[in-house]
Amino acid sequence: DTEVTQTPKHLVMGMTNKKSLKCEQHMGHRAMYWYKQKAKKPPELMFVYSYEKLSINESVPSRFSPECPNSSLLNLHLHALQPEDSALYLCASSPGVTGQHVNEQFFGPGTRLTVL
């Protein structure tokens, strides 16, 4: 299994809603990432998990809350989002974070989020 899966594919939510995005990989990768991507722009890194621990938070607002329940699963909990948070949210994984095992990042298909 060489893919990263993400659910749901599309999500529409109001500013008072609470929702979650899910990402899963079964490649044995020990690093997982959340990116935000606006249309026709490159992805922007949000969070990095290494060995199930949050290692990087790129100054993301607290209305985004990541969670890594196990080495294969990564969640992004959303609460009180703003319309400007509407974007494509991409998950990625890589063998590791440091040293020779970083290699490339494998991306999931993304969740298209619309905040009304």
Next chain:
Amino acid sequence: AQTVTQSQPEMSVQEAETVTLSCTYDTSESDYYLFWYKQPPSRQMILVIRQEAYKQQNATENRFSVNFQKAAKSFSLKISDSQLGDAAMYFCAYRSPSGGSNYKLTFGKGTLLTVNP
């Protein structure tokens, strides 16, 4: 900090022809990794090709090849025999091999490639 520049926001190519996408980067590091990612309208980012800076030989993957000029800090992607399925946004990306920020991919702004039948 490293920067990646893709100077061509859009490019077009005729089917079966060859096209070259340009990428330049700025870094003070001597060892690093460079990548080309493809993102078709279906959205999924797919790795096209990878180049390690310590390797002088240019990477090749089937119809995709790179021209890596380390001294010039240039990393262009050549697509031969272009196919309709090559139409996508192409991102050039840089990654440090080690150190505090090596988790991070620094992306260029992307080049939107159109393939005309």
